[in-house]
Amino acid sequence: MTKTTIRLLMPQWQGGNNPNYSFGAELLAWLAPDNDQPLINVPVQAYDGTPLENENGMNGRKQLLEQLKSAHHIIDAHKPDRIVMFGGDCLVEQAPFAYLNERYGGELGLIWIDAHVDLVRYVGYDNGHTLPLGNLLGEGDEEFAKLVKTPLKPENVFIAGLEALTEQSEASQRLGIAPIESETEMIQRLGIRTAGTKELLNSTESIKEWIKESGIKHLAIHLDLDVLDPKAFRSLLFANPDVPINYSPEGTMQIPQLLNLIKELSEETDVVGLGITEHLPWDSIKLKNLLGEIPILNK
Amino acid sequence: MTKTTIRLLMPQWQGGNNPNYSFGAELLAWLAPDNDQPLINVPVQAYDGTPLENENGMNGRKQLLEQLKSAHHIIDAHKPDRIVMFGGDCLVEQAPFAYLNERYGGELGLIWIDAHVDLVRYVGYDNGHTLPLGNLLGEGDEEFAKLVKTPLKPENVFIAGLEALTEQSEASQRLGIAPIESETEMIQRLGIRTAGTKELLNSTESIKEWIKESGIKHLAIHLDLDVLDPKAFRSLLFANPDVPINYSPEGTMQIPQLLNLIKELSEETDVVGLGITEHLPWDSIKLKNLLGEIPILNK
Numbered sequence: 136m137t138k139t140t141i142r143l144l145m146p147q148w149q150g151g152n153n154p155n156y157s158f159g160a161e162l163l164a165w166l167a168p169d170n171d172q173p174l175i176n177v178p179v180q181a182y183d184g185t186p187l188e189n190e191n192g193m194n195g196r197k198q199l200l201e202q203l204k205s206a207h208h209i210i211d212a213h214k215p216d217r218i219v220m221f222g223g224d225c226l227v228e229q230a231p232f233a234y235l236n237e238r239y240g241g242e243l244g245l246i247w248i249d250a251h252v253d254l255v256r257y258v259g260y261d262n263g264h265t266l267p268l269g270n271l272l273g274e275g276d277e278e279f280a281k282l283v284k285t286p287l288k289p290e291n292v293f294i295a296g297l298e299a300l301t302e303q304s305e306a307s308q309r310l311g312i313a314p315i316e317s318e319t320e321m322i323q324r325l326g327i328r329t330a331g332t333k334e335l336l337n338s339t340e341s342i343k344e345w346i347k348e349s350g351i352k353h354l355a356i357h358l359d360l361d362v363l364d365p366k367a368f369r370s371l372l373f374a375n376p377d378v379p380i381n382y383s384p385e386g387t388m389q390i391p392q393l394l395n396l397i398k399e400l401s402e403e404t405d406v407v408g409l410g411i412t413e414h415l416p417w418d419s420i421k422l423k424n425l426l427g428e429i430p431i432l433n434k
Numbered sequence: 435m436t437k438t439t440i441r442l443l444m445p446q447w448q449g450g451n452n453p454n455y456s457f458g459a460e461l462l463a464w465l466a467p468d469n470d471q472p473l474i475n476v477p478v479q480a481y482d483g484t485p486l487e488n489e490n491g492m493n494g495r496k497q498l499l500e501q502l503k504s505a506h507h508i509i510d511a512h513k514p515d516r517i518v519m520f521g522g523d524c525l526v527e528q529a530p531f532a533y534l535n536e537r538y539g540g541e542l543g544l545i546w547i548d549a550h551v552d553l554v555r556y557v558g559y560d561n562g563h564t565l566p567l568g569n570l571l572g573e574g575d576e577e578f579a580k581l582v583k584t585p586l587k588p589e590n591v592f593i594a595g596l597e598a599l600t601e602q603s604e605a606s607q608r609l610g611i612a613p614i615e616s617e618t619e620m621i622q623r624l625g626i627r628t629a630g631t632k633e634l635l636n637s638t639e640s641i642k643e644w645i646k647e648s649g650i651k652h653l654a655i656h657l658d659l660d661v662l663d664p665k666a667f668r669s670l671l672f673a674n675p676d677v678p679i680n681y682s683p684e685g686t687m688q689i690p691q692l693l694n695l696i697k698e699l700s701e702e703t704d705v706v707g708l709g710i711t712e713h714l715p716w717d718s719i720k721l722k723n724l725l726g727e728i729p730i731l732n733k
Contacts, residue, residue: 140730140733162718163725165464166718166722166725167731168725168726168732170732170733172731217730219730219731356730366675367675367676368675368717368720368721369675369716370717370718376666376667377666390720390724393724394724394727397728398727398729401728401729401730406729409728409731414721416715416717416718417668418667418668418669418717419461419465419669419718421667421689422667422669422713423465425692425693426462426465426466426467427467428693428697429693429696429708430696430697430700431516431518431700431706431708432467432471432518432708433467433469434469434471
């Protein structure tokens with residue numbers, strides 16, 4: 136039987152508390168190659184000028200929970216074999232990957248391609264997009280984690296492209312932002328494997344070993360675009376030309392390396408999930424706003 | 435009677451000898467606000483991997499001439515009162531502005547918002563996009579200029595945002611590229627008014643005086659995005675992250691200044707033409723190419 140694949144467009148912005156994520160999602164879906172995969176919009180409350188409320192340590196918690204449930208309803212109505220997710224902030228990944236882990240009997244493999252671990256809450260930076268991987272593992276935020284029916288096995292998770300945590304901690308502490316648990320300790324406690332961009336440039340052997348040893352048959356790929364070098368790809372939170380200061384470690388991966396990695400993974404396993412997140416196309420946002428105000432274009 | 439406006443999408447790349455211009459045009463049209471202005475595609479020969487031939491001092495001359503004629507045929511079939519043109523390289527401006535000058539009895543005003551004058555051919559850089567303003571004035575390239583039935587009056591042209599020509603000349607000479615006539619001398623010979631970005635930031639009075647003294651009633655606006663500061667808006671030829679060296683003067687205008695200028699012009703005159711050109715969205719091009727190769731998106 137042919138496997139069914141659906142594409143979801145989830146222009147969620149509340150998880151990063153930045154309305155620009157919504158347009159980033161739309162542009163991403165528009166850039167994707169045309170084929171017969173249906174594209175379904177997950178309803179998201181658009182930014183209406185009202186600042187998000189910090190609800191029990193998370194900005195826009197209620198909206199985020201509602202949107203997560205909407206995504207699950209849509210996925211459950213289709214019961215696909217494969218899901219492509221266009222975000223939006225990173226938290227869009229929870230519903231498709233939680234579903235896929237159930238769909239594949241709790242044995243889903245997940246490669247988290249990201250400069251950041253997305254495992255824990257940061258006190259002083261109360262945005263839900265720091266948590267999706269934590270939630271999927273049954274950690275993270277309690278209210279979100281309990282919506283993951285079958286948490287992923289930590290040994291089935293690999294974090295690729297991770298950037299130095301020490302610098303991040305130092306920078307965070309300058310801002311009064313600190314993780315509730317040290318990320319390094321949590322990775323060790325759970326036994327999650329990781330590899331940085333430089334290591335993977337030399338060899339992807341550690342990933343292939345992980346696939347073999349964990350017996351990964353079905354794999355989901357999380358791609359946070361911030362794994363990329365912001366000097367070469369600038370449509371990122373950390374490459375905003377108008378806000379040049381950044382307290383978080385920047386990605387260093389180049390696109391050819393990323394593509395090679397994804398192709399290798401697609402040969403080694405059956406890739407059943409792909410989520411692409413954190414697309415912030417600053418130039419296109421500016422240009423769209425400009426065109427929206429030019430009189431001859433608005434007659 | 436209601437005035438009719440058409441939008442043209444002309445993904446011409448041959449004038450800059452860079453296939454990336456085609457996607458830049460498409461994205462630009464997609465970013466424009468929706469309304470009932472019809473969007474018409476001007477046929478352009480897509481890049482098929484064959485390098486353009488240098489034909490009598492211009493790369494891809496034959497293709498460019500054919501495409502110019504196609505644009506005229508489409509415009510003549512619609513006979514609009516107003517035209518919006520989404521390019522593509524700068525040379526896309528010739529057909530709509532030549533038509534509009536005829537349509538308005540040879541009295542069209544034209545503001546050329548650009549870091550460059552687009553008046554003359556550069557020996558050693560044989561790309562047609564250095565010439566559109568020259569052609570529209572009956573100068574430029576003979577074969578192109580003779581397709582302009584009613585050349586614009588030089589006194590009806592204003593170049594806004596022009597960057598220092600001396601630096602450009604110096605840089606060009608290092609590369610063995612030199613204009614066939616000094617641009618400064620040509621501007622003086624024709625009596626074209628100009629103002630740089632800094633001058634216009636202080637006051638746009640010189641433009642208002644020009645409109646008044648020349649009796650401009652109907653105005654076309656050429657917007658070459660390279661008038662913008664490439665540090666703040668990076669989807670420009672001069673902001674290619676993979677080709678950081680630039681021998682041409684960079685723009686310094688910021689988007690709010692540009693928008694104010696366009697709004698002022700729209701209040702002072704009847705804007706009947708707008709062309710937007712030289713959009714090179716590097717990140718979106720890379721992302722589109724990446725998505726086009728990811729297996730799960732191409733099943």
